[in-house]
Amino acid sequence: MKRVLLVLTALVIASGLTFAQKDLKIGHINSNVLVQQMPEFEQAQKELQKYAKDLEGALGEMQTELQTKYQNYSQRADSLTPLLRQAKEEEITELQRRMENFRTSAQEDLRKKEMELQQPIITKVQKAIDDVAQENGFTYILDAVEGGPVLYTAPSSIDITPMVKKKLGVQ
DSSP states (O other), X not given: OHHHHXXXXXXXXXXXXXXXXXXXXXXXXXXXXXXXXXXXXXXXXXXXXXXXXXXXXXXXXXXXXXXXXXXXXXXXXXXXXXXXXXXXXXXXXXXXXXXXXHHHHHHHHHHHHHHHHHHHHHHHHHHHHHHHHHHTTOXXXXXXXXXXXOOOOOTTSEEOHHHHHHHHTOO
């Protein structure tokens, strides 16, 4: 009797799992590739490059100032009094410190600017993915970004990229 009950329980569980699997509809997309294909992405990249160039220009000006001060100091160091020599060295050291702080801040600003420019594009793509998933009855959409957590995509998984591109009007 216990054996029959055990077999019946296993059959019920197995049939429930089979039923649940039939309801799953899984799709995949590489959202990074899609974001990069958006027309807005190219404009965002141009704006980011201009911003980076402006920051590099400011850093270049500081570098030129540092080189000039160092050359002036090197040429006159022997003729300076110890007090003036110390003041010039401190001035050069302070300028180096300011440059390093600026470089660090510029890198952080550049990352923030990139996120600021890309976030509206990412949001737009995510909304299109959500809409396509809902309209087509998908249970899950996996993001198959390179190096991401999706290691295998079965042939039964549907690539929704063409549907999302159509929704976004992207070629």
